[in-house]
Amino acid sequence: xxxxxxxxxGFIGSHTVVALIEAGHExxxxxxxxxxxxxxxxxxxxxxxxxxxxYKVDVAHxxxxxxVFSEHKFDAVIHFAGLKAVDESVEKxxxxxxxxxxxxxxxxxxxREFGVKNILFSSxxxxxxxxxxxxxxxxxxxxxxxxxxxxxKLFIEQILxxxxxxxxxxxxxxxxxxxxxxxxxxxxxxxxxxxxxxxxMPYISRVANGKLxxxxxxxxxxxxxxxxxxxxxxxxxxxxxxxxxxxKAFEFDHAYNVYNLGTGKGTSVLELVHLYEKAxxxxxxxxxxxxxxxxxxxxFADISKAKTELGFVPQYTVKDACRHAYLFEKxxx
Ligand code: NAD
Ligand code: UDP
Numbered sequence: 012x013x014x015x016x017x018x019x020x021g022f023i024g025s026h027t028v029v030a031l032i033e034a035g036h037e038x039x040x041x042x043x044x045x046x047x048x049x050x051x052x053x054x055x056x057x058x059x060x061x062x063x064x065x066y067k068v069d070v071a072h073x074x075x076x077x078x079v080f081s082e083h084k085f086d087a088v089i090h091f092a093g094l095k096a097v098d099e100s101v102e103k104x105x106x107x108x109x110x111x112x113x114x115x116x117x118x119x120x121x122x123r124e125f126g127v128k129n130i131l132f133s134s135x136x137x138x139x140x141x142x143x144x145x146x147x148x149x150x151x152x153x154x155x156x157x158x159x160x161x162x163x164k165l166f167i168e169q170i171l172x173x174x175x176x177x178x179x180x181x182x183x184x185x186x187x188x189x190x191x192x193x194x195x196x197x198x199x200x201x202x203x204x205x206x207x208x209x210x211x212m213p214y215i216s217r218v219a220n221g222k223l224x225x226x227x228x229x230x231x232x233x234x235x236x237x238x239x240x241x242x243x244x245x246x247x248x249x250x251x252x253x254x255x256x257x258x259k260a261f262e263f264d265h266a267y268n269v270y271n272l273g274t275g276k277g278t279s280v281l282e283l284v285h286l287y288e289k290a291x292x293x294x295x296x297x298x299x300x301x302x303x304x305x306x307x308x309x310x311f312a313d314i315s316k317a318k319t320e321l322g323f324v325p326q327y328t329v330k331d332a333c334r335h336a337y338l339f340e341k342x343x344x
Pocket of ligand 2: 210
C-alpha cells in the first residue's frame with residue numbers, strides 16, 4: 012500500500028514507519044517537527060535501507076497538505092500528528108483543540124476530496140475516563156476525560172464516526188493505545204523529550220543515566236496491591252506492528268472500528284521500577300510523593316478483539332522495553 016503517515020517522525024510514528032517499510036509498504040511522512048527532528052528520517056533509512064519521502068508540513072495547513080495529496084495517490088492515512096502533553100493541555104486548552112482538531116478536520120476534508128478512503132487514528136486509553144472495571148473492553152463507555160488532551164481524542168473519535176457515516180465507502184479505525192514504552196532495538200529511535208519527561212519511562216531512563224536524581228512516585232495509597240498506579244505498558248515496536256495488522260481492518264464491513272492496543276497485563280509503578288533495575292542491573296532511586304491530579308488507579312486492556320480479528324500478539328516483555336529504553340537514553344546527549 013502507499014501510505015501517508017502524519018506525525019511520522021514522532022515516537023510511535025517513526026517505529027511504525029519502520030514496521031511498514033519492512034513489510035513492503037511505501038510511506039510518505041508529513042510532520043511539522045514541533046515535537047520531533049528531521050534526522051529521524053535518516054535513522055529510518057539506516058534501519059530499513061529505505062528513505063521515506065518527508066514533507067515538513069503542518070497538517071492543519073490546508074495549502075501545504077493539499078500539495079502532498081496532489082503529488083501522491085494514497086491508499087490510506089495513518090494519523091499520528093498531534094500534541095500529547097497532558098499538563099500543557101490543561102494550561103493551553105485552545106492550543107490543543109486548535110491543533111488536534113483542526114489537523115484532523117483538514118486531513119479528512121482532503122481525504123474526501125482526493126478519494127483517499129481509509130484512516131487509522133492514534134487514539135488513547137484516556138478516552139475511557141475513570142474505568143468502572145478492568146480490563147477495559149472496546150465496548151466499555153467512553154467519556155469523562157480528565158484533561159483537554161484526552162478530550163481531543165474523544166472528539167476526534169466522534170468526528171471520525173460522523174465522517175464515515177456521512178461518506179459511504181470511507182473507513183476509519185481508532186487504535187486506543189495504552190502505555191507505549193521502549194525504543195527500537197537498534198537504539199536509533201526512541202523517546203527523548205526535550206523537557207523534563209512527563210511520562211514515567213523516559214523519566215526513569217534519565218534517572219538511570221544520571222541525568223535526573225530520582226523518580227517521584229506519584230502516590231502509594233491507591234487501591235492496588237502495592238498502592239501505586241497500574242498501567243498496561245506495551246513495547247513501541249509491538250504497537251508499531253499493531254498498525255501494520257490494523258490495515259487489515261479496512262477490508263472488514265464496519266465503516267468505523269476500534270481496537271485496544273496494549274498487552275492485557277497491568278504493571279504497577281514499583282513493579283516497573285524493579286523490572287527496570289533487573290533489566291539493566293542498576294538502582295533507580297525513588298521518593299514516594301503525593302498523587303498526580305487527574306491520575307487513575309488502574310488501567311489495562313482487554314486485547315482479545317485485536318488478537319482475534321487482527322492477530323495482534325505482543326512479542327516483547329516490559330523488561331525488554333526497559334532494556335531498550337535505557338540503551339536509547341544512554342546514547343542521547
Ligand atoms: P510525538 O509527539 O512523538 O509524535 C507526534 C508527532 O506529531 C510529532 O512528530 C509532532 O512534531 C507532530 N505534530 C504535532 N502536531 C502536528 C501538526 N499540526 N502537523 C504536523 N505534525 C504535527 O508523540 P507520540 O508519542 O509518537 O504519539 C503519536 C500519537 O499517538 C499522538 O496523536 C498521541 O496523542 C497518540 N498517543 C500517544 C500515547 C503515548 O503515550 N505516547 C498514548 C496514546 C496516544
Ligand atoms: N508516574 C510516576 N512518576 C512519574 C510519572 C508517572 O509515578 O514521574 C506514574 C503515574 O502516576 C501513573 C504511571 O506512572 O501511575 C504512568 O504514568 P504516565 O504519565 O507515564 O502515563 P499515563 O498513564 O498517565 O498516561
